[in-house]
Amino acid sequence: METLKAIFTRRSVRRYRPDPIPDEIMQNLLRAAMSAPSAGNEQAWQFVVVTQRALLDRIPAIHPHAQMLTEAQAALLVCGDLQREEHRGYWVQDCSAATENLLLAAHDQGLGAVWVGVYPREERILPLRELFRLPETVIPFSLVPIGYPTEAAMAEDRFNLERVHFNQW
Amino acid sequence: METLKAIFTRRSVRRYRPDPIPDEIMQNLLRAAMSAPSAGNEQAWQFVVVTQRALLDRIPAIHPHAQMLTEAQAALLVCGDLQREEHRGYWVQDCSAATENLLLAAHDQGLGAVWVGVYPREERILPLRELFRLPETVIPFSLVPIGYPTEAAMAEDRFNLERVHFNQW
Numbered sequence: 620m621e622t623l624k625a626i627f628t629r630r631s632v633r634r635y636r637p638d639p640i641p642d643e644i645m646q647n648l649l650r651a652a653m654s655a656p657s658a659g660n661e662q663a664w665q666f667v668v669v670t671q672r673a674l675l676d677r678i679p680a681i682h683p684h685a686q687m688l689t690e691a692q693a694a695l696l697v698c699g700d701l702q703r704e705e706h707r708g709y710w711v712q713d714c715s716a717a718t719e720n721l722l723l724a725a726h727d728q729g730l731g732a733v734w735v736g737v738y739p740r741e742e743r744i745l746p747l748r749e750l751f752r753l754p755e756t757v758i759p760f761s762l763v764p765i766g767y768p769t770e771a772a773m774a775e776d777r778f779n780l781e782r783v784h785f786n787q788w
Numbered sequence: 789m790e791t792l793k794a795i796f797t798r799r800s801v802r803r804y805r806p807d808p809i810p811d812e813i814m815q816n817l818l819r820a821a822m823s824a825p826s827a828g829n830e831q832a833w834q835f836v837v838v839t840q841r842a843l844l845d846r847i848p849a850i851h852p853h854a855q856m857l858t859e860a861q862a863a864l865l866v867c868g869d870l871q872r873e874e875h876r877g878y879w880v881q882d883c884s885a886a887t888e889n890l891l892l893a894a895h896d897q898g899l900g901a902v903w904v905g906v907y908p909r910e911e912r913i914l915p916l917r918e919l920f921r922l923p924e925t926v927i928p929f930s931l932v933p934i935g936y937p938t939e940a941a942m943a944e945d946r947f948n949l950e951r952v953h954f955n956q957w
Contacts, residue, residue, distance in 0.1 A: 622794040622896035626820045626889050650947040651795045655888060656903050662946065667953045674955055708908040712930075715884030716903075719824060720795050723892070727791035734825050734885075739877040752957045761881075777831065778819040784836045786843055788921045 620727045628774045629723055632731025633687040635766025640693050644728050648695065651724035655716035658709035664717050667696040667751050681746040685735055691764035695721060696751060699758040711738065714760040721763055731768030737761055789896045797943045798892055801900025802856040804935025809862050813897050817864065820893035824885035827878035833886050836865040836920050850915040854904055860933035864890060865920060868927040880907065883929040890932055900937035906930055
């Protein structure tokens with residue numbers, strides 16, 4: 620898919636068919652995430668590929684907006700790695716750019732996905748860290764359920780000229 | 789350009805030719821930014837399109853890593869709008885996703901760009917807010933200089949299997 624088309628037509632997808640996701644497509648998604656820019660190229664991220672049904676099914680009891688995981692074939696947990704952060708305060712931006720790349724790559728590859736926010740909510744971070752046995756220096760940042768969509772999402776043009784200012788406010 | 793190619797080959801570009809950027813391309817970049825996902829679709833962002841030479845040239849005195857603005861034909865200042873934030877703590881993620889979309893769209897359109905970090909550094913936020921006459925509730929988040937690149941950037945594969953964990957750490 621052309622880049623601008625992918626950017627303009629990507630939408631949150633929360634309903635998935637039961638088809639599994641091929642390994643090579645999952646690798647494309649991870650490569651896309653790791654191709655994101657980061658502060659001073661610090662790449663302060665880690666990724667957990669979640670495909671075990673038992674793990675996926677436990678997440679909705681932890682996270683109030685994660686019910687779709689019971690249908691998803693996989694999820695990617697994007698984490699910040701504080702030991703790799705060289706520019707203090709920027710790991711959140713690194714992980715956000717990686718998450719956006721993931722979403723665009725998923726849409727491009729015919730998959731549906733959605734950015735489920737974790738950080739900065741402590742009540743989501745702590746149980747997810749425990750469930751995935753993450754070290755103390757690794758912070759669960761966002762959770763991206765992935766699957767083949769049950770239906771095509773409607774595109775919607777979000778361009779809004781009122782948000783654009785020329786040279787000064 | 790195909791989406792994955794754009795994601796995999798995008799690089800920070802800091803040297804630009806003096807050619808101006810057509811309005812329709814600038815609008816594509818802004819539409820791409822505003823197509824980003826945001827927490828609960830809150831779209832807590834604002835954009836300043838900077839093309840005045842005098843403004844661009846004043847930024848390097850404010851920001852230590854913004855010397856390339858003296859060569860850039862334009863820059864986009866991505867800002868968080870606290871009055872539009874509905875999910876507390878997520879506006880940074882909204883603006884990061886918008887910035888990443890901007891960078892990918894610029895690369896796709898043959899432009900070079902780079903994510904110059906502003907937030908959370910107070911010593912960058914305050915003088916930029918003053919220069920662009922932003923309201924107190926609008927936070928300069930990132931600055932993206934844009935121009936036609938002087939040379940093609942080298943692609944580099946950042947995929948790193950050591951950052952991938954399967955099901956649990």
